[in-house]
Amino acid sequence: xxxxxxxxxxxxxxxxxxxxxxxxxxxxxxxxxxxxxxxxxxxxxxxxxxxxxxxxxxxxxxxxxxxxxxxxxxxxxxxxxxxxxxxxxxxxxxxxxxxxxxxxxxxxxxxxxxxxxxxxxxxxxxxxxxxxxxxxxxxxxxxxxxxxxxxxxxxxxxxxxxxxxxxxxxxxxxxxxxxxxxxxxxxxxxxxxxxxxxxxxxxxxxxxxxxxxxxxxxxxxxxxxxxxxxxxxxxxxxxxxxxxxxxxxxxxxxxxxxxxxxxxxxxxxxxxxxxxxxxxxxxxxxxxxxxxxxxxxxxxxxxxxxxxxxxxxxxxxxxxxxxxxxxxxxxxxxxxxxxxxxxxxxxxxxxxxxxxxxxxxxxxxxxxxxxxxxxxxxxxxxxxxxxxxxxxxxxxxxxxxxxxxxxxxxxxxxxxxxxxxxxxxxxxxxxxxxxxxxxxxxxxxxxxxxxxxxxxxxxxxxxxxxxxxxxxxxxxxx
Amino acid sequence: xxxxxxxxxxxxxxxxxxxxxxxxxxxxxxxxxxxxxxxxxxxxxxxxxxxxxxxxxxxxxxxxxxxxxxxxxxxxxxxxxxxxxxxxxxxxxxxxxxxxxxxxxxxxxxxxxxxxxxxxxxxxxxxxxxxxxxxxxxxxxxxxxxxxxxxxxxxxxxxxxxxxxxxxxxxxxxxxxxxxxxxxxxxxxxxx
Numbered sequence: 013x014x015x016x017x018x019x020x021x022x023x024x025x026x027x028x029x030x031x032x033x034x035x036x037x038x039x040x041x042x043x044x045x046x047x048x049x050x051x052x053x054x055x056x057x058x059x060x061x062x063x064x065x066x067x068x069x070x071x072x073x074x075x076x077x078x079x080x081x082x083x084x085x086x087x088x089x090x091x092x093x094x095x096x097x098x099x100x101x102x103x104x105x106x107x108x109x110x111x112x113x114x115x116x117x118x119x120x121x122x123x124x125x126x127x128x129x130x131x132x133x134x135x136x137x138x139x140x141x142x143x144x145x146x147x148x149x150x151x152x153x154x155x156x157x158x159x160x161x162x163x164x165x166x167x168x169x170x171x172x173x174x175x176x177x178x179x180x181x182x183x184x185x186x187x188x189x190x191x192x193x194x195x196x197x198x199x200x201x202x203x204x205x206x207x208x209x210x211x212x213x214x215x216x217x218x219x220x221x222x223x224x225x226x227x228x229x230x231x232x233x234x235x236x237x238x239x240x241x242x243x244x245x246x247x248x249x250x251x252x253x254x255x256x257x258x259x260x261x262x263x264x265x266x267x268x269x270x271x272x273x274x275x276x277x278x279x280x281x282x283x284x285x286x287x288x289x290x291x292x293x294x295x296x297x298x299x300x301x302x303x304x305x306x307x308x309x310x311x312x313x314x315x316x317x318x319x320x321x322x323x324x325x326x327x328x329x330x331x332x333x334x335x336x337x338x339x340x341x342x343x344x345x346x347x348x349x350x351x352x353x354x355x356x357x358x359x360x361x362x363x364x365x366x367x368x369x370x371x372x373x374x375x376x377x378x379x380x381x382x383x384x385x386x387x388x389x390x391x392x393x394x395x396x397x398x399x400x401x402x403x404x405x406x407x408x409x410x411x412x413x414x415x416x417x418x419x420x421x422x423x424x425x426x427x428x429x430x431x432x433x434x435x436x437x438x439x440x441x442x443x444x445x446x447x448x449x450x451x452x453x454x455x456x457x458x459x460x461x462x463x464x465x466x467x468x469x470x471x472x473x474x475x476x477x478x479x480x481x482x483x484x485x486x487x488x489x490x
Numbered sequence: 491x492x493x494x495x496x497x498x499x500x501x502x503x504x505x506x507x508x509x510x511x512x513x514x515x516x517x518x519x520x521x522x523x524x525x526x527x528x529x530x531x532x533x534x535x536x537x538x539x540x541x542x543x544x545x546x547x548x549x550x551x552x553x554x555x556x557x558x559x560x561x562x563x564x565x566x567x568x569x570x571x572x573x574x575x576x577x578x579x580x581x582x583x584x585x586x587x588x589x590x591x592x593x594x595x596x597x598x599x600x601x602x603x604x605x606x607x608x609x610x611x612x613x614x615x616x617x618x619x620x621x622x623x624x625x626x627x628x629x630x631x632x633x634x635x636x637x638x639x640x641x642x643x644x645x646x647x648x649x650x651x652x653x654x655x656x657x658x659x660x661x662x663x664x665x666x667x668x669x670x671x672x673x674x675x676x677x678x679x680x681x682x
Contacts (some may be wrong), residue, residue: 029520059520062509063665086525093505261679
C-alpha cells in the first residue's frame with residue numbers, strides 16, 4: 013500500500029505539467045473520497061491557478077448542495093507568495109489550500125500558524141500532504157471518533173495543521189484516550205474544525221464513552237437534532253459490533269432518537285448485514301413509519317437449528333424484523349414498500365373478532381362496500397357493532413379485504429389500515445414502528461398468532477418469561 | 491541547469507506576474523521556477539538547459555504551452571543582451587523539441603519586464619532578421635545544426651514582449667472579482 017504522499021510524488025514525477033496536474037487531481041480526489049465518502053469532488057481542469065480552484069467538492073446539506081473549493085499549491089512558501097494567507101482575514105472564505113510539498117521549512121509553518129492565530133474566525137484551511145497522510149494512516153481497529161474526525165476534514169476543517177497537529181487529532185487511534193491526551197485532542201479539535209463539526213465530534217466522543225460505561229447516563233448524549241450521515245456511518249456499525257457495549261435501553265433509546273427511519277432508508281448500505289437488535293428494539297418506540305408489510309419468515313423456519321430469536325436488520329433497503337412465523341418490513345416512504353395487487357386472501361370477519369378486541373375499528377371494507385365512521389378517528393364510534401349487524405344479515409363466510417383501526421391520541425393519533433389482500437398495514441399519518449408491529453402481528457397476522465414473549469423481546473431486546481399479554485403484545489389504548 | 495540570475499524577480503514578484511497574466515483569463519500557469527526548476531526548463535539543441543520563470547499554457551482550444559521570463563530591471567542594464575539570448579533559447583528549444591518529439595510543441599515565449607530596453611531597435615525586436623542575428627550570436631546553443639528561416643519566423647510570431655509598470659499590474663481585477671468573471675464566462679460558454 014502506498015501512502016498519499018508517495019502517490020502525490022509519483023503523480024508529479026512526469027515532464028508534462030498539464031499531465032502532472034491531471035494525475036495529481038486524480039490522487040487528491042481519491043484521497044478526499046476516502047476521507048469523506050459523502051462528498052463529490054470535481055476537477056476544474058486548472059492546476060495551481062491563482063484564482064480558479066483545482067477541485068470543487070460538493071455535498072448535500074438537507075435539500076441544498078454545499079461546496080468547498082480546493083486549491084493545490086506546490087509549497088507553503090508558494091502558497092504564501094500567491095496571497096493565500098489573505099483569505100484567512102475573510103470569514104466568508106472557506107477555501108482549502110493543500111501544499112503538495114513533502115516537507116516545509118519551519119519558518120513557513122510558523123508564519124502560517126501566526127496568520128491563523130490572528131484570524132481565529134476564519135473558515136479557510138491551510139494544510140499539507142504529509143498532514144493528510146498522517147490522518148489517513150491505516151488503523152488497527154476502526155474508531156468512530158477518529159472516523160468522524162477524518163470525515164469532517166474535507167468539509168469542516170479550518171485554520172492550519174501539519175503533522176504535529178494531526179498527531180493530536182489521531183490520538184483516539186486504536187485506543188480510548190484519557191487525561192492529557194484527551195485534553196490535547198479536544199483542544200486541537202476545537203481549533204481545527206467549524207463549531208458544528210466540533211459539536212458532532214464531541215457528540216460521538218460522548219456516545220462512545222457512555223456505550224462503554226457500566227452505568228450509562230443517557231443524559232450525557234440526549235441532544236436534540238440528528239446524527240449526520242458521517243456520524244451514522246462511523247458510529248452505528250461500531251456500536252453494534254462493540255465488545256462489552258452496554259445493554260441499557262436508555263442508552264440505545266437516546267441513540268435511536270438521533271436517527272430516523274428515513275435516514276436508515278437513505279443509508280441502507282451502512283446498515284446491511286448488521287444485527288440491529290439493540291438499536292432497533294429501542295428505536296421501534298420512536299422511529300416513525302407509514303407502512304409495514306408482513307410475510308412468512310424463511311422456509312427453513314421448520315429446521316431444528318433455525319434461530320427463532322426475534323431480531324432486527326436492514327434487508328432489501330428497508331428496516332425489517334423477524335419474530336415468530338413472521339418477517340416484517342417497515343417503510344417511512346411509501347415508495348419503499350409498494351402495494352402490488354398481491355391478492356392475498358381476505359379475512360373472515362368472524363376470525364378477526366379476537367384480534368380486534370381492544371381496538372377501535374373505524375372502517376371496514378365489506379368487499380367493496382366501505383362502511384366508515386362519519387367522525388374523525390379520535391372520537392370515532394367503534395364500528396364493530398355496526399359491522400356485526402351487517403354481517404349477521406350476510407352469510408358466514410363473508411370476507412373483508414381490509415379493516416381500519418384507530419390508535420393513540422392527540423399528536424400520536426393515527427389510523428392504521430390493515431389490508432389483508434396486500435398483507436400490509438398503512439398508517440395515516442406516520443406512527444411508531446412498534447405500533448405498526450403490533451397491528452401487523454395482531455390483526456394482519458391473526459392466522460399465525462405470535463407468542464407475546466417473542467413480541468416483548470422484539471420490542472425490548474429483553475427475554476422474559478413473565479409478560480403481561482395485554483401490556484406488551486396488545487393494542488395501544490388511549 | 492542554471493536559472494538566469496541577473497535581475498531575477500523574487501517569488502512574490504513572479505507570483506504577481508502569474509496572477510496578472512491569469513487575470514486576463516487567457517493563461518493558466520502550473521509552476522513557477524521556485525516551485526520546480528525542472529518543470530520550467532527548456533532544452534536547447536546543444537543540450538543546454540534553461541530555466542524560465544513560469545510554465546503554463548494558454549486557455550485557448552487546443553491549449554498551447556507557454557514559458558514566461560520576468561525581469562525586474564529598474565534601468566536599461568544588460569537587458570537587451572539578455573533578451574537576445576532569450577530569443578535564441580526560444581528558437582533552439584523549439585527546434586530541439588521538433589527534432590525530438592517529431593512534432594511542433596507550439597510553445598509561446600513571453601518576456602515580461604518592468605523597464606523598456608533596446609528602444610532604438612524596438613520595432614524590429616520580433617522581426618526575422620533581428621531574430622536571426624540573435625540566434626547567430628548564440629550559435630553554440632544550436633549544437634551544430636543549421637538555422638531554419640521558416641522556423642525562425644514561426645518562433646518570432648509566438649514571442650511576446652510585455653513592458654509593465656507596477657500600477658498596470660496593480661489594476662488587474664482582484665481574485666474575488668475574477669471568480670465572478672470566471673463563473674460568468676463558464677456560464678456564457680466562453681470557458682470550460
